[in-house]
Amino acid sequence: MPRGIVNRANICFLSSVLQVLLYCQPFVDILNVVGTRNSGAKGSPAESKLLDACVDIYKKFDRETFEAEGKVNQKGKMSQLQSDIKQKLPIIASTADAINPDEFYSTLAAIPKFKDLKWGHQEDAEEFLTHLLDQLHEEFISSIDSLAGNEVQNLLQSINDEELKIFLVRNLSRYNKAEFIRNASSELKYLMDKYDTITENNEEDGNGWHEVSGSSKKGKKTKSAAKRTVEMEPTPISCLFSGQFRSVLDIPNNKESQSITLDPFQTIQLDISDKSINDLETAFKKFSEFEFLPFKSSSGSDVEAKKQTFIDRLPQVLLIQLKRFQFINNTDKNNSMVNYNAYNGRIEKIRKKIKYEHELVIPMESISSASLQSVEERKYTLTGVIYHHGLSSDGGHYTADVYHKEVDKWYRIDDVCIIELEKADVLKGGEEGADSRTAYILMYQKSYLHVTFLIDDKRK
Numbered sequence: 001m002p003r004g005i006v007n008r009a010n011i012c013f014l015s016s017v018l019q020v021l022l023y024c025q026p027f028v029d030i031l032n033v034v035g036t037r038n039s040g041a042k043g044s045p046a047e048s049k050l051l052d053a054c055v056d057i058y059k060k061f062d063r064e065t066f067e068a069e070g071k072v073n074q075k076g077k078m079s080q081l082q083s084d085i086k087q088k089l090p091i092i093a094s095t096a097d098a099i100n101p102d103e104f105y106s107t108l109a110a111i112p113k114f115k116d117l118k119w120g121h122q123e124d125a126e127e128f129l130t131h132l133l134d135q136l137h138e139e140f141i142s143s144i145d146s147l148a149g150n151e152v153q154n155l156l157q158s159i160n161d162e163e164l165k166i167f168l169v170r171n172l173s174r175y176n177k178a179e180f181i182r183n184a185s186s187e188l189k190y191l192m193d194k195y196d197t198i199t200e201n202n203e204e205d206g207n208g209w210h211e212v213s214g215s216s217k218k219g220k221k222t223k224s225a226a227k228r229t230v231e232m233e234p235t236p237i238s239c240l241f242s243g244q245f246r247s248v249l250d251i252p253n254n255k256e257s258q259s260i261t262l263d264p265f266q267t268i269q270l271d272i273s274d275k276s277i278n279d280l281e282t283a284f285k286k287f288s289e290f291e292f293l294p295f296k297s298s299s300g301s302d303v304e305a306k307k308q309t310f311i312d313r314l315p316q317v318l319l320i321q322l323k324r325f326q327f328i329n330n331t332d333k334n335n336s337m338v339n340y341n342a343y344n345g346r347i348e349k350i351r352k353k354i355k356y357e358h359e360l361v362i363p364m365e366s367i368s369s370a371s372l373q374s375v376e377e378r379k380y381t382l383t384g385v386i387y388h389h390g391l392s393s394d395g396g397h398y399t400a401d402v403y404h405k406e407v408d409k410w411y412r413i414d415d416v417c418i419i420e421l422e423k424a425d426v427l428k429g430g431e432e433g434a435d436s437r438t439a440y441i442l443m444y445q446k447s448y449l450h451v452t453f454l455i456d457d458k459r460k
Contacts, residue, residue, distance in 0.1 A: 022402070137238055227260040312369045
């Protein structure tokens with residue numbers, strides 16, 4: 001149920017991120033499973049501090065928890081907030097209904113990844129969101145690595161879906177530091193061999209991106225492309241939020257004429273500084289336009305390489321950051337650029353409106369994989385927007401619009417204040433006039449959520 005979070009010293013960046021994630025149902029499903037596992041546990045293991053803290057704070061948004069807190073007046077009647085929710089009326093939340101985040105913040109500040117957090121100092125919402133998901137991913141990895149062989153085998157035996165079982169077995173070796181791999185039983189080794197477990201040396205197949213070989217004038221085969229893949233171990237977080245970029249670098253007069261790099265991502269950062277960019281579709285197309293880069297070839301000569309970045313795999317939940325802040329260099333009378341770090345350089349906020357809709361179809365110009373050619377594979381629905389208010393990159397204020405699917409309502413959340421929103425109002429930024437509110441982070445979910453198994457980088 002909708003509840004505000006008390007802003008106790010410039011932590012609106014934190015509360016806006018938590019609110020948007022709260023209305024991401026697949027994410028909450030993960031927390032529900034983890035919460036069941038931790039039910040009745042005394043204390044939290046060191047490797048899952050943030051995960052358990054997320055479970056604890058999200059339990060406070062549960063309707064039963066709210067009612068158990070005694071949010072009733074002396075006459076035994078429901079508070080006005082509860083009454084409005086029952087009747088699906090516009091909501092104005094009070095401080096009394098809001099959640100105190102002090103315990104969550106204290107847990108967060110004790111984790112090394114968040115050591116730079118300073119109480120009372122405004123942080124960047126996108127940076128915090130990225131750190132939050134990274135830490136949750138790492139905690140899942142740590143928990144998986146601690147599993148014993150018999151626990152893994154018990155898990156496999158409990159699965160009736162043969163395809164899911166094969167998927168799990170084939171991916172076990174990705175956790176090469178895990179206890180169940182270092183001390184694998186003969187039975188587990190047999191299963192991994194039987195299903196041809198993925199290893200780092202396995203080649204991709206079936207996706208149209210093999211290593212390419214050409215022929216020299218003498219008829220000898222020569223390798224003309226090199227490929228590097230940055231692997232990410234699968235966890236509930238990576239399977240939900242992570243996609244994959246394919247960066248292609250064409251290098252003239254080089255031993256390997258093309259270099260391909262596959263990199264995971266959790267947020268797509270879209271440059272909106274170009275005057276031609278006024279909507280999401282144009283920003284995505286611009287993202288995948290080629291650029292020329294200075295490069296030293298294998299022969300030692302200086303050449304101009306051409307680089308393009310495409311989306312090779314889309315996540316179930318797509319996070320988009322509109323790059324609102326740019327560094328502006330002052331120029332002298334001859335229009336030559338001064339030192340980048342010169343004291344008279346400045347960071348400016350790009351306040352122009354970037355048009356986005358409730359439905360998003362990623363343009364084909366930004367896609368590399370044949371598996372994403374259908375419109376359905378590229379279609380998303382908007383579920384959350386985080387806004388930045390103000391003109392400074394290290395200050396200002398954050399608020400959020402969130403979609404509550406169960407009641408089919410949009411809410412605007414500003415710390416402890418919650419109001420019901422018309423669907424059309426979600427698409428209106430505050431870019432015009434004196435209002436400095438601008439859409440900063442957009443959360444989209446696949447229009448139809450489905451289980452995606454990743455086996456040898458093939459979609460199943």
